[in-house]
Amino acid sequence: MPVDRLLPSTEAADLIALTRDIARDELAPAAAGAEQRADFPRKAFRLLGSSGLLGLPYAEEHGGGGQPYEVYLQVLEELSSAWMTVGVGLSVHTMSCYPLARYGTDAQRERWLPEMLGGELLGGYALSEAHAGSDAAALSTRAERDGDDYTVTGTKTWITHGGVADYYALMARTSDEGPRGITCLLVDGRTEGLSAAPPEHKMGLTGSPTTELRFEGARVPAERRIGAEGQGLAIALDALDSGRLGIAACAVGLAQAALDLAVDYAGQRQQFGKPIIDFQGVEFLLADMAAAVHSARSAYLDGARRRDAGKPFGMQSSMAKLLATDAAMRVTTDAVQVLGGAGYTTDFAAERYMREAKVLQIFEGTNQIQRMLIARHLADA
Template identity: 75%
Template sequence: MPAERLLPSTEAEDLLKLTREIARDELAPVAAEHEEQARFPREQFRLLGRSGLLGLPYPEKWGGAALSYEVYLQVLEEIAAAWMSVGVGLSVHTMSCYALAEYGTDEQRARWLPDMLGGDLLGAYALSESHAGSDAAALSTKARRDGDDYVVNGTKAWITHGGEADFYTTMVRTSDDGSRGISALLVDAATPGLGFGAPEKKMGLTGSTTTQVLFDGARVGTDRLLGAEGQGFKIALTALNSGRLGIAACAVGLAQAALDEAVAYAKQRAQFGRAVIEFQGIEFLLADMAAAVESSRATYLEAARRRDRGLPFVRQASIAKLVATDAAMRVTTDAVQVLGGAGYTRDFPVERYLREAKVPQIFEGTNQIQRMVIARQLRDA
């Protein structure tokens, strides 16, 4: 059942109600089939766009809804609870718009941002490379200036929406000056010289296409440089700070879905003449699951409120991502345990939830990296 919310306005309550209706009627009924067939949910993203859900935290001037992160993340949680691939995709799209929204010129924003926020265009975020995952500053995809273009060569790895997105917010190396030699380009999917590898064969989130993104002499106009040359690494890290909150919210949604399924099953499954939810072993397991879900939700909401108030939130974002994704792994594992043998079959969704819970501990910075960020923030305070 949906968690009770304390929302800041009637408008936010109405938005969350709309989101739940879409999640219940349009997402949840088709999620299992799409995941089983590894079918990308493009129509569902178009629906979110038509419903005004693809640009929630961005200014109305550029086609967004100017909502707080506190509200946006709760919308994201509801979507992820119905279909994790779509929730993660919305979070990635929101992060992909960040560089243009925060660092682009007014001319660049007016040209591209309304379609990105209005749902006509779907985004991808191209930072990682096979040798530059946690060490993002080691990226080697190069962009050489040639007149009014950058000529881009290199390979990005593990890119969500690879081959499906309409634009790629791409971090490239424009000089050899370490992290200060990285720049951000807004690359159109139709750019000649841009190609894609075969979709990765993943254990979960199979409806969300993940590929390499290949640049072979791709020419990208200098008018698509976001911010200044050499500013890309800063742009990437600031985008990730907010993106980690998105992944935390998705993880909570996934854990809530697993908890709801476990509770429903435990109420109707009888052993020794009574429902298994009446046995202390199951009661305590469900209680711990509920505690993990609600404490994780409180953690991401507090980080979001700090962001909304303009306070530092880097440490809190890393804590939220760490706590929520570790909790989702435990809760989905325990959901399978509550269902017993049935939980290990595809007749129930908890086995899919368990497979989907692993990767949030890895992307947007592994949880080991989050611990490093938290410790450094404490050291430097």
């Protein structure tokens, strides 16, 4: 059933209504088949762009929606409840826009941001490497200054939208000064010397390509550097704070879909002459699932409202990501249990939800990393 939301404006309510229409009519009917075929839903992202949903938290002057993060995240949740690949893709795209929107010059924003927010271009975020996942400061992909260009050499891994993105927010090493030697570049996806490996074979989110990106002497114009040389890691970590709230919202959307499926099935499935939802063992399980979803939603909304108010939200972002993704794993697993044998078949979406939930505990910083970050915030308080 639709989530009863407390929204800050009538415009926000209209956006949620539009999103629900798109999710119900366009995304949900296509999700299962596309995931089974591993089809990337580029058409869906163009639809989001033409509907004004691809740049919601960014300034209207650059083609964004000018909406608070609180509203954007609830739109993201609604999309994720219908099709997780689309929700995660929007979250990644939003994060790929962040370095330019926050740290770019006025001229850079005017030149590139409108297309990035308008729906025709889709972004990727190129930070992780094989030996620099959680330890982002250890990355080794290099960008050497050569006249008016940077020459980029190295390999990025686990890149969402790898090979299909139109641009990448790339973090590359420009000096050997450790964390202070990393620089952010906005790389055109058509750059010569840039290629993508075949997509990884994953247990879930098969509609979303995840690949290695290979840079072999790729020349990137220096005018595409975002911020100063050496500022890249700070930009990356700043973007991740907001991105983790996005993943938390995606996780809540997935968990809500699993809960709705479980409640509907339990209300219809008869055993011993009555619906199984009337048995205490099932109703208590459903109650715990509902409480987990509600608590996780409250956590990401708290982080979003702090962000919107200009207050520090890094710890709340890590908490929301940790709580929401753990909740999604637990709720989707319990949904399979409520459906019993039926939940273990592909006739129902429960098994897909369970497979999709697992990666949420891993990307945008594993949940073990989130615990470490939360503890550091506590120690510094």
